[in-house]
Structure formats: structure tokens, C-alpha cells
Amino acid sequence: MRSDQVNGVDPSDEISFVLELLQSPAVPDSVPCSSASSRVQKMLDQLSCEDSLPSLNPSSTSDKRQKREVEEDCFKKMAEQYECGICYEIMHDPVQVTPCLHAFCAGCLSSWFNKQKDCPSCRKEVSTAAKGFQIKSAIEMLLTAKPEFKRDPSELAKLDDQSMFTRDVYVVEKPVAEPLP
Ligand SMILES: [Zn+2]
Numbered sequence: 443m444r445s446d447q448v449n450g451v452d453p454s455d456e457i458s459f460v461l462e463l464l465q466s467p468a469v470p471d472s473v474p475c476s477s478a479s480s481r482v483q484k485m486l487d488q489l490s491c492e493d494s495l496p497s498l499n500p501s502s503t504s505d506k507r508q509k510r511e512v513e514e515d516c517f518k519k520m521a522e523q524y525e526c527g528i529c530y531e532i533m534h535d536p537v538q539v540t541p542c543l544h545a546f547c548a549g550c551l552s553s554w555f556n557k558q559k560d561c562p563s564c565r566k567e568v569s570t571a572a573k574g575f576q577i578k579s580a581i582e583m584l585l586t587a588k589p590e591f592k593r594d595p596s597e598l599a600k601l602d603d604q605s606m607f608t609r610d611v612y613v614v615e616k617p618v619a620e621p622l623p
């Protein structure tokens with residue numbers, strides 16, 4: 443008691459303050475109320491956090507979407523890689539020429555060879571043209587994964603009709619030099 447008085451705080455003042463708090467409904471109510479509301483707010487925050495866990499599913503579906511986009515991009519790039527430099531479609535029955543190793547649809551290259559015997563892409567003189575079996579199986583895999591990339595069957599039949607490549611390897615005949623007079 444004495445020490446309280448020394449500190450300048452009258453204990454009776456403190457008691458009356460507590461009594462005041464207890465009596466006045468506004469103060470004690472408002473205190474737990476505000477702390478409750480802040481607790482509710484915290485809970486809401488937590489809930490919205492937990493909400494964002496399932497809404498991480500949207501974010502995980504966006505991850506999936508992103509993954510799919512990357513895959514689509516990859517397939518598109520593959521399709522571009524196997525594009526014929528003559529018809530600009532995915533090669534059908536690919537034939538690869540040497541020495542430059544550019545590849546084309548057998549049908550497209552046959553039509554080209556009817557006019558000239560150089561590479562349609564780089565114009566290098568072609569020495570051989572061979573069926574590109576590795577390219578073909580890679581294209582088959584791509585088309586299995588992306589059937590929507592497949593070309594119209596009538597278009598493919600037309601290319602088959604045009605093809606002069608009945609053998610696996612075709613050696614391009616060098617034009618015979620004109621005999622000197
Ligand atoms: Zn072609």
C-alpha cells in the first residue's frame with residue numbers, strides 16, 4: 443500500500459477504474475468486441491489463405507495450362523522442323539538429299555526434279571536422294587501425338603502419285619558433258 447502511494451498511484455483509484463470498466467458496458471463490451479472482430483478478421487485472413495490453397499488449384503491448373511502451352515509450343519516447333527521446303531506442310535514420305543541433307547516430301551521433290559536437280563532449299567547440286575527413315579518415324583510419332591497435324595488423305599495420295607522414289611536411294615545422274623567438237 444505504502445509503496446503504491448509512493449509511486450503516486452492511489453490503489454482506490456485503480457479499483458474505481460476497474461469498477462468503472464465493469465459497470466460501463468460500452469468499454470468492456472467494445473474491448474472484447476474489437477479483439478473478437480480482429481480475431482474474426484485473422485480467421486478470415488487464414489480462411490482466405492486456406493481458400494487460396496484450393497484456389498492454388500486454379501494456380502495449379504494454370505501451371506498445367508502453362509505446361510500444356512510449353513508442350514504445344516514444342517509440338518509446333520517440331521512440326522516446323524519437319525516442314526517440307528516445297529509445300530510448307532509436314533513432310534510426307536520424306537526424302538533427304540545429299541550433300542546438304544535437306545529433306546522434302548517424296549512427291550514434292552519428284553515434281554522439283556522434273557525441272558531441275560538442285561536442292562530446293564539451298565540450291566546445292568544434289569548427288570543422291572534417299573528415303574529419310576529416321577525423319578519419317580519422328581514425324582509418325584509427332585502425328586500420333588498431334589493427329590490434328592495430319593494432312594488430308596487425298597493430298598497424301600496425290601503426293602504418292604507424284605513420287606518417283608520407288609527405291610530407297612536415288613542417285614542423281616550428272617548431266618552428260620557435251621562432247622567437244
Ligand atoms: Zn512437300
Ligand SMILES: [Zn+2]
Pocket residue numbers: 542543544561562563564565566
Ligand atoms: Zn539443301
